[in-house]
Amino acid sequence: MEGQVLVAREGDDEEALLSSSRAETPRSFADEGRRPQQNLRMWLLGSLVLFVLALLTSRPMLKAEAEEAEHALDLWDEEIIKQQHSKEKSSCGYYGCQQSRGVCSCHHGCIMEGTCCADYRELCQVSDRAHAKSGPGASRGRCAELGCSRAYRYDQPCQCVPSCLDFDDCCDDFRSHCGANVSMSLEVAPSKDEEPKIKASFIPSAAVSADSKEKHKAFLKNHAARLELVKWQAVRSCPPQFMEKTILGGKQMQKLANISTAAECQKVCTLNVQCDGFVWAMNGACSLESLDGAAPNMMVQEGLISGLPCCRPKPAHTKVIPDCPELVLDMELSRAQGLREQEAKSAYACQQACSKATDCGAFSWTATTKRCSMKKLASDESAKMVPKAGVITGLPCGCRATVANALWPDSDEEKFTMPLPRGSQPVELGSLLCLALMLPYSYEAGLLIMQYKEHAGIFDCDEYTVYSSESMVLAPGLETRKVLTSQQCEVGGEFKSALNLRIFASFWRQVIADGQYLLYNWIVKVDPDSVFFPQRLRPILQRHEGGSMSTGGPGTYFNNCKFGMHGPLEVFSLATIRALGTSFLGCFKFFQKLCKGDCQWGEDMWVDQCLKRFVKARRLFEKNLLLEDHCDPPKGWKDCSDPRRVAFHPFKTDAWRCLARPTGGRLGSLGPMQILPEVSGFKAS
Numbered sequence: 001m002e003g004q005v006l007v008a009r010e011g012d013d014e015e016a017l018l019s020s021s022r023a024e025t026p027r028s029f030a031d032e033g034r035r036p037q038q039n040l041r042m043w044l045l046g047s048l049v050l051f052v053l054a055l056l057t058s059r060p061m062l063k064a065e066a067e068e069a070e071h072a073l074d075l076w077d078e079e080i081i082k083q084q085h086s087k088e089k090s091s092c093g094y095y096g097c098q099q100s101r102g103v104c105s106c107h108h109g110c111i112m113e114g115t116c117c118a119d120y121r122e123l124c125q126v127s128d129r130a131h132a133k134s135g136p137g138a139s140r141g142r143c144a145e146l147g148c149s150r151a152y153r154y155d156q157p158c159q160c161v162p163s164c165l166d167f168d169d170c171c172d173d174f175r176s177h178c179g180a181n182v183s184m185s186l187e188v189a190p191s192k193d194e195e196p197k198i199k200a201s202f203i204p205s206a207a208v209s210a211d212s213k214e215k216h217k218a219f220l221k222n223h224a225a226r227l228e229l230v231k232w233q234a235v236r237s238c239p240p241q242f243m244e245k246t247i248l249g250g251k252q253m254q255k256l257a258n259i260s261t262a263a264e265c266q267k268v269c270t271l272n273v274q275c276d277g278f279v280w281a282m283n284g285a286c287s288l289e290s291l292d293g294a295a296p297n298m299m300v301q302e303g304l305i306s307g308l309p310c311c312r313p314k315p316a317h318t319k320v321i322p323d324c325p326e327l328v329l330d331m332e333l334s335r336a337q338g339l340r341e342q343e344a345k346s347a348y349a350c351q352q353a354c355s356k357a358t359d360c361g362a363f364s365w366t367a368t369t370k371r372c373s374m375k376k377l378a379s380d381e382s383a384k385m386v387p388k389a390g391v392i393t394g395l396p397c398g399c400r401a402t403v404a405n406a407l408w409p410d411s412d413e414e415k416f417t418m419p420l421p422r423g424s425q426p427v428e429l430g431s432l433l434c435l436a437l438m439l440p441y442s443y444e445a446g447l448l449i450m451q452y453k454e455h456a457g458i459f460d461c462d463e464y465t466v467y468s469s470e471s472m473v474l475a476p477g478l479e480t481r482k483v484l485t486s487q488q489c490e491v492g493g494e495f496k497s498a499l500n501l502r503i504f505a506s507f508w509r510q511v512i513a514d515g516q517y518l519l520y521n522w523i524v525k526v527d528p529d530s531v532f533f534p535q536r537l538r539p540i541l542q543r544h545e546g547g548s549m550s551t552g553g554p555g556t557y558f559n560n561c562k563f564g565m566h567g568p569l570e571v572f573s574l575a576t577i578r579a580l581g582t583s584f585l586g587c588f589k590f591f592q593k594l595c596k597g598d599c600q601w602g603e604d605m606w607v608d609q610c611l612k613r614f615v616k617a618r619r620l621f622e623k624n625l626l627l628e629d630h631c632d633p634p635k636g637w638k639d640c641s642d643p644r645r646v647a648f649h650p651f652k653t654d655a656w657r658c659l660a661r662p663t664g665g666r667l668g669s670l671g672p673m674q675i676l677p678e679v680s681g682f683k684a685s
Contacts, residue, residue, distance in 0.1 A: 143171045148178035219490055226486045229263055230469055231406040236399045237323040238266060238310035240471040240479055243445060246301035247277045250289030259286035261441050262305040263470055270309040279306045305472075311399035321355040324348075324397035326482075328407050329419040329513050332364045332388040336375035344372035347392040355396040361405060364393045380404050387417045408484055415505045416588040418581040419513045427574060429545050430538055433465075433520035434458035436528050437507050438480060439487060440470040443652050444528035452478050457532045461524065465516065467507055483510045493600030504603035505584070512581045521545070523577050525570040531640060531648040531658045532569065540622055540646070541571070554579040554617035559608070560625035562632070567604030568649035569626050579615050580607070587614045 104117035143160040150161065158171035160178055171177075241262045253274060259265045262278075265286035269275040276291040281304055298306060311323035327347055339360060344350035347365040350372035354360040361377025367390045377383060379402045385393060395401040409415045436458055438444045448466060451457035452475050458464045468480040469487035485506035489499050517523045522541055526532045544556055555575030559565045572580070587610035591599050599606070611617040627637045628649040640648050640658030648658055 141171050142173050143177040144173055146171065216490065219488075223486060223488050226488055228403060229267065230484075230486055231403045231408055232267065233263065233310065234406050234408065234484070235325055235395065235401040235403060236270065236310035237325055237397075238263075238270075238471065239308050240473045241266065241305050241307040242298060242473045243305055243449065243475070244300055244302050245298045245306045245473075246279050246304045247289050247291075247306050248297045248299050249294065250277055250291050250296075252287055253290050254288045256286040256288070258284045260284060262307070263440075266307055266310060270312060273312065275309055277306065277308050279304055313399050321352065321397040323399055324351055324355070325395045325399075325401065325407070327351070327392050327394040328385065329392055330387060330389055330417075331385040331393045331407075331414075332391040333362055333373075333375050333393055334384050334386045336362060336377055336381070336383065339374040339376055341371050341373050343370055345370060347394065350392075351394050351397060354394075355398055355400075357396075360396055361401070362393065362395050362407075364391050366391050377401070377405050382410075383407050385409075385414060387413075389420050409506065409509075412502075412588065413585065415502055415509075416585045418509055418584045421512065421578045421581050422515050422518060425518070427519060427521045429521060430542060431520040432461040432522050432524060432534055432537070432541075433463045433517055434461035434524045434526055434532075434534065435464070435511060436466050436526050437483070437487075437504070438466050438468040438528055440468050440472060445472070445474060447528045447652070448478075449474050451528075457530070458524070458526050458534075460534045463516065463520065465511075465514070467510060481510065481514065483507050493602070497602040497605075499600055499602065501601060501603050501606050504607075508580070508584070512577070517574065517577050521574050523572045523574065525567075525572075526647070527568040527649060529650040529652045530568040531651050533646055536644070536646045537571070537625075540624070544620060554611070554615045556618040556620060557611055558625060559619055559621045560623075560631075561628075562621075562623075563630075565604055565608035566626060566628060566631060567602065568628055569647040570604065570607070571625065576611065576615075576617050579617060580611065583610065583615045590614050 141157045146156055146158075146160055148160045158174075160171055160174055253272070256265075256268065259268065259280065262280040265278045265280040268286060269278040269288050272288060274290060275288045277289040277296050279287040279289065281287075296308060314321075339357075342353065344353060344365060347367075350363050350365040353372055354363040354374050357374060359376060360374040361381075362375045362383050364373045364375070365371070366373075381404060383393075383395075383405050385407065393407060395405060395407060409417075434457075436448065438448055448457075452459050458466075466474070466478065466480045467483050469483060469485050470480065471482045472480045474480065483506045485503050487503055489503055491497065492499050511517060511523075524534075524537070553575060555573040555578070557565075557573065557576045558571040560569055560571075587606075590613075591601075591606070591609070601609070608619075612619050624644045625646045626649065627633050627642065627645045627647070637648070638651075638658075651658060
């Protein structure tokens with residue numbers, strides 16, 4: 001059988017083939033030695049042929065296919081994206097210490113956030129401590145001198161308690177002196193007598209130098225005056241101020257200078273019983289007008305804000321009394337002396353009954369029992385409230401109440417207690433409610449007026465509301481909804497950002513109290529200086545509509561930046577806002593305990609962490625939501641040429657030409673009113 005060739009098929013036993021070949025074809029020792037070499041050459045040749053064929057059939061990915069593949073990532077959760085790159089880009093050796101970009105972080109706050117790269121402690125903590133030792137005033141203290149402790153000590157430069165490993169504030173010799181494996185369960189909370197030290201330690205970190213401390217003191221003084229003013233407005237039921245309007249036909253009674261806001265001008269007018277209206281200019285001029293009994297006649301005038309005086313106290317009478325302060329939901333008066341109870345069909349009926357009773361200083365109305373409880377309130381007595389579902393509290397009409405009586409959330413528990421969500425009803429798929437919080441007397445007012453006139457930004461959503469600490473008519477049909485806050489904050493914390501959490505707690509409290517969000521499937525909070533395209537957002541939301549409809553779970557929200565959710569554009573499902581409302585106080589207490597006090601975070605980071613770590617809402621990463629300067633944008637991003645991006649931020653002045661680029665429209669240049677200078681003490685968020 002000389003010349004016979006045996007062909008090996010896939011799955012044939014190699015030894016069987018060899019034995020068969022030996023039986024059928026006698027060979028010399030030389031033939032047996034050549035056969036393995038021939039097999040090797042044939043294998044190499046076959047591999048080469050397959051490799052060449054693969055190269056010939058391969059081709060570059062078309063642009064459309066590349067975009068489709070890139071677009072497919074949009075449907076992924078952030079955790080999946082992290083897993084994809086974690087093997088190659090999860091090292092501080094790759095990013096460098098003190099960096100916070102990519103799939104993990106290497107800055108000193110990552111331990112608290114839970115975002116550290118695996119080698120952070122090994123590479124960066126040693127580097128950080130070496131740098132601290134080499135710097136001026138670097139001595140932090142040693143556990144050998146301070147002693148190992150079971151309680152956090154606010155008067156020490158570094159810590160010797162187990163939790164210091166999580167908060168990255170251990171003394172350098174903690175591991176060697178106290179032991180690296182000390183149980184966290186042994187640690188106890190600080191004692192009550194340390195509370196003054198705790199409060200003192202929570203001054204914003206910006207206030208460290210002598211200059212910063214002076215700025216902090218100046219802020220506190222300015223904030224106290226502003227808070228006094230907005231509380232006065234609340235008890236005086238002040239009517240709205242009219243943007244870009246002046247009063248015609250009035251007689252100027254007095255003209256004052258250096259009046260910093262229109263609100264102060266309105267107060268001056270109110271306290272002068274002869275004043276029927278006011279006109280305030282950006283240069284601080286305040287004109288008090290007398291109308292001699294005529295109705296006010298207003299006309300457009302850029303750069304001016306005008307309005308009518310607030311409520312002036314009137315003698316008690318039996319008729320229906322106007323000028324009623326707003327009611328507070330899910331709060332009951334505490335410690336106020338009770339007067340009497342009576343039946344009332346509604347909270348407004350209870351308020352009228354209290355207004356007609358000269359000894360009634362405040363009231364609480366219970367929805368389930370229809371009982372109206374009237375309370376005494378001395379002129380210098382603060383109206384303390386406690387959360388209670390189904391109870392509505394208020395002050396009498398006719399501006400009898402004093403500033404001290406104002407129903408104002410002063411304590412953190414009051415600020416972070418949200419009204420309970422009301423009953424929901426079926427909502428339309430894809431429906432959008434868009435919200436903005438406007439800083440009064442700033443460029444933000446002008447930006448919103450321009451967007452409103454162009455039917456752009458939030459005003460292109462299904463519904464919209466603008467909130468502010470001042471009640472203002474920005475344009476015909478556009479009036480701000482008032483929130484109980486001074487809308488002032490400092491800059492500080494680890495990221496040197498606006499510490500605006502309590503401002504936005506008041507914002508969310510008013511949003512939930514209004515209940516408008518219950519009519520829409522998606523709620524979007526947008527900064528006034530964001531260039532926002534709602535029609536680009538709708539297709540993204542459509543892909544996640546199914547997971548957003550259930551009201552039984554915590555819902556869905558979006559992360560818009562690889563560094564975490566940023567505030568210029570926040571997108572939540574209805575279920576998520578309901579869950580956030582019921583969890584707000586719980587989140588506050590959770591992070592107070594975790595940070596051993598105030599975490600000094602901005603609203604966006606706090607809400608993101610609350611929903612992610614406490615509420616356990618579904619968090620989806622969507623890279624096309626936002627391009628902004630604080631999220632590592634590509635070069636040339638400010639031309640707004642990327643048609644996939646939903647929002648661009650920040651654009652405070654003429655850069656709003658971006659809005660005209662995709663629409664083909666032509667926006668007018670910003671007028672004087674739209675470039676208002678920031679008023680002292682206010683901080684745009």
